[in-house]
Amino acid sequence: MMAILSCITTEHNLWVVVLAAIMCLSGSAVTLRLQPRSFSTKGTQKIGWQFLTAITAGCTIWSTHFIAMMGHQPTLNISFDPVLTIISLIIVVTGAYVGIALSGIKNNRIFHATGGAIFGLSIAAMHYTGMFAYKIVGLVEWNQFYILVSIGIAVIFSALSFTITAKNIEDNKHFLSALAALVTAIVGLHFTGMTAFKVSPLTVNVSEIDFLAKQALALSIAGVAVLILGTSISSYLIDRSLRTDSHAELRKMALHDSLTGLPNRTSFGEKLHQMIEEAKENKHKVAIICIDLNRFKEVNDSRGHSAGDQMLKILAGRMLSMTTEGEHVARLGGDEFAAIKSFNDEKELEAFCIRLQEVFDKPMLLTGLETIAGASIGLAQYPTVGTETELLVNNADLAMFHAKSNFLETICFYDEKIGNVVRERRHLADALQNAISEGGLSVNYQRQTSLIDGEICGYEALLRWNHPERGNIPPSDFIPIAEDNGLIITLGEWVLRQACSDAVSWLPMTKVAVNISAVQLMDPQLPRQIHQILIDTGLAPHRLELELTETAVIKDKTRSLHTIRQIKALGVGIALDDFGSGYSSLDTLRTFPFDKIKLDRTFIDGVKHDKQTKAIIRAVLALGRSLDIPVLAEGIETLEQMELLQAEGCNEGQGYLLGYPASLDELTAEAGESTITQSISNSETSSEKSSDQSKLLTAEQIRTTG
Ligand code: C2E
Ligand code: MG
Ligand code: MG
Numbered sequence: 001m002m003a004i005l006s007c008i009t010t011e012h013n014l015w016v017v018v019l020a021a022i023m024c025l026s027g028s029a030v031t032l033r034l035q036p037r038s039f040s041t042k043g044t045q046k047i048g049w050q051f052l053t054a055i056t057a058g059c060t061i062w063s064t065h066f067i068a069m070m071g072h073q074p075t076l077n078i079s080f081d082p083v084l085t086i087i088s089l090i091i092v093v094t095g096a097y098v099g100i101a102l103s104g105i106k107n108n109r110i111f112h113a114t115g116g117a118i119f120g121l122s123i124a125a126m127h128y129t130g131m132f133a134y135k136i137v138g139l140v141e142w143n144q145f146y147i148l149v150s151i152g153i154a155v156i157f158s159a160l161s162f163t164i165t166a167k168n169i170e171d172n173k174h175f176l177s178a179l180a181a182l183v184t185a186i187v188g189l190h191f192t193g194m195t196a197f198k199v200s201p202l203t204v205n206v207s208e209i210d211f212l213a214k215q216a217l218a219l220s221i222a223g224v225a226v227l228i229l230g231t232s233i234s235s236y237l238i239d240r241s242l243r244t245d246s247h248a249e250l251r252k253m254a255l256h257d258s259l260t261g262l263p264n265r266t267s268f269g270e271k272l273h274q275m276i277e278e279a280k281e282n283k284h285k286v287a288i289i290c291i292d293l294n295r296f297k298e299v300n301d302s303r304g305h306s307a308g309d310q311m312l313k314i315l316a317g318r319m320l321s322m323t324t325e326g327e328h329v330a331r332l333g334g335d336e337f338a339a340i341k342s343f344n345d346e347k348e349l350e351a352f353c354i355r356l357q358e359v360f361d362k363p364m365l366l367t368g369l370e371t372i373a374g375a376s377i378g379l380a381q382y383p384t385v386g387t388e389t390e391l392l393v394n395n396a397d398l399a400m401f402h403a404k405s406n407f408l409e410t411i412c413f414y415d416e417k418i419g420n421v422v423r424e425r426r427h428l429a430d431a432l433q434n435a436i437s438e439g440g441l442s443v444n445y446q447r448q449t450s451l452i453d454g455e456i457c458g459y460e461a462l463l464r465w466n467h468p469e470r471g472n473i474p475p476s477d478f479i480p481i482a483e484d485n486g487l488i489i490t491l492g493e494w495v496l497r498q499a500c501s502d503a504v505s506w507l508p509m510t511k512v513a514v515n516i517s518a519v520q521l522m523d524p525q526l527p528r529q530i531h532q533i534l535i536d537t538g539l540a541p542h543r544l545e546l547e548l549t550e551t552a553v554i555k556d557k558t559r560s561l562h563t564i565r566q567i568k569a570l571g572v573g574i575a576l577d578d579f580g581s582g583y584s585s586l587d588t589l590r591t592f593p594f595d596k597i598k599l600d601r602t603f604i605d606g607v608k609h610d611k612q613t614k615a616i617i618r619a620v621l622a623l624g625r626s627l628d629i630p631v632l633a634e635g636i637e638t639l640e641q642m643e644l645l646q647a648e649g650c651n652e653g654q655g656y657l658l659g660y661p662a663s664l665d666e667l668t669a670e671a672g673e674s675t676i677t678q679s680i681s682n683s684e685t686s687s688e689k690s691s692d693q694s695k696l697l698t699a700e701q702i703r704t705t706g
Helices: 002-011 014-040 043-070 082-103 109-133 144-167 175-195 208-255 265-282 296-303 305-322 346-361 389-404 416-438 475-484 487-505 526-537 550-554 557-569 586-591 601-605 611-627 639-647 664-677 699-705
Strands: 078-080 134-136 138-142 197-201 285-293 327-333 336-343 364-366 369-371 375-382 411-413 441-450 456-467 471-473 511-515 544-549 573-579 596-599 631-633
Touching: 014 043, 014 144, 014 175, 014 208, 043 082, 043 109, 043 175, 043 208, 078 082, 082 109, 082 144, 109 134, 109 144, 109 175, 144 175, 175 197, 208 265, 265 285, 265 327, 265 336, 265 389, 285 346, 285 389, 296 305, 305 327, 305 336, 305 346, 305 364, 336 346, 346 375, 375 389, 389 411, 389 416, 416 456, 416 475, 416 487, 441 487, 441 511, 441 664, 456 475, 456 487, 475 487, 487 511, 487 526, 511 573, 526 544, 526 557, 544 550, 544 557, 550 557, 550 573, 550 586, 557 573, 586 611, 596 601, 596 611, 601 611, 601 631, 611 631
Parallel strands: 375 411, 456 511, 511 544, 544 573, 573 596, 596 631
Antiparallel strands: 078 134, 138 197, 285 336, 285 375, 327 336, 364 369, 441 456, 456 471
């Protein structure tokens, strides 16, 4: 060690040694910055990085050596063999490349260490080739021990440096340790190698000019090496900035929705968390708002996906432009949006809700048509209804569902009651899904009778759900749930198929009427589905009648008319159900080609005592006659009602008086009896028969009136 130190201090010009040291340190640092890129890349990129690293490392080692040699025994008259000098550069660059390439073949310590060792050997090979290029007039002695030690130092420390670098590519944590090892390998080899080299000069005292020339040469080598290092540093910096840019781009992509450019669900979650934490500190409130579009599916189905996309983009643009400080919006996916608003005063929140509603209620032009997106908005407040982000989002979601199923409320604020109602609906929705797959549903049939001759002219199919714990659940409870979550499509298809095949197998040659929900009517597949069911079951199309309510058909008149025409083209009839209970528009009757008007039972209820009701019934019946559309009165429960309707010229009737909804088995049993009694009476066998028998008449009484 002492010999090495004395070699450095006594045999070298110190400032040149310092220059060499700076060269070695900076070059090694650049090498170690570049090397990890050759580990983390592939293919030609990998080769490129390996080459650049090898050039940098080779030039660093080579220039360090030759700069140091310029300062070695400055008083001696020396020169260099040009061929050997160049060969020494080629050796170190090639050796460095082989070592770097080998260490990058596999992410394995043996490969890293072996690659490092080859790198170390190439430093030694360069050094001793360089020493042979060193021409001096004098006697040279070599100390084998120091030669071996110098090679050992180069090999061991290079292997160490490579292993450390390869292990810490991701975080570059132990950069300084790797740098220290590499510098030790280079400097250690050089000075130990120089300790092994003893020269007794035969001529001394070079001229001042030669001395300056050596220093100028040292500076030139350093200059060229700095240029090479500069190039490597630039490549590294360009690469790093490109990577930072693409990382920023990737992060943006990961946190934003690609269609609308709005923050996505992940970003929304992060923002919400941050805003709740701030609210906890600053003691203010936060509103979490979930938004679901009302007519997105409709637009997508009827005007194509690009119109749907355009709608989302327009809404996103509006949302972004209406937000101010403390307000954030996001697209959670599909037609679901969300917003966060931090506030102190309820008035601020109200104003925000009004702005938000405007976003969705303002008309927009889509495929040349003015369209209103409409949205159901659910809101949960921190800290009023929860302090945890997950719970708050869940509650806002429940409130949104409540708003969706409630026509009168577009914005709904979460509270315990709403939570229970929506949870119950969700529970029923799950149970209904199971009922569909496990056979918990059935269809009952209620007869439709001619009030002129008492003949049965059809049966209305009415869906029944027998819940395993709650017993029979009325359709008015579960149909809206099925409509909300889209289950109605599967459910509706099932009822249609069941009713058609029952009609073929049992029901006499009468019509079978099936209720069709508004959601089914908006499904462009409906006509095709009906056609397929008719083919599959073999039912004659004229025996099928679909019952549509006015609310369903006027939702999107153009589309409804198109669908209804397609269905009618199959030969299937269309009845207007519950007429009089909603809009009761004459325009609906004029626009749509109905085959039957079903007068809602609320009119029949008041027919006896209420003069106005009677007048309306009379008007509807007259309207039916003039439009040549038969009218069926629903909900006939008493003889008086029936007599009155008969007197007014009503064509058909349906109600408990004429027959309860009954299962196919019950109807079969009844048919057996009726062949004996020839009765058109209400079914004694029906499981749905009312307990209030007093209102109802006997079969004989009906027969008398009929
Ligand atoms: P709706 O189409 O108007 O069916 C007639 C409803 O009136 C049936 O109720 C029937 O049981 C009841 N009803 C019949 N006669 C009388 C009577 O004399 N007095 C009284 N008070 N009620 C009578 P239900 O079966 O509970 O069905 C209610 C509604 O649920 C139906 O009204 C229909 O809109 C819907 N619905 C039933 N089955 C289906 C179905 O398969 N699909 C769809 N989309 N809706 C269905
Ligand atoms: Mg009906
Ligand atoms: Mg009805």
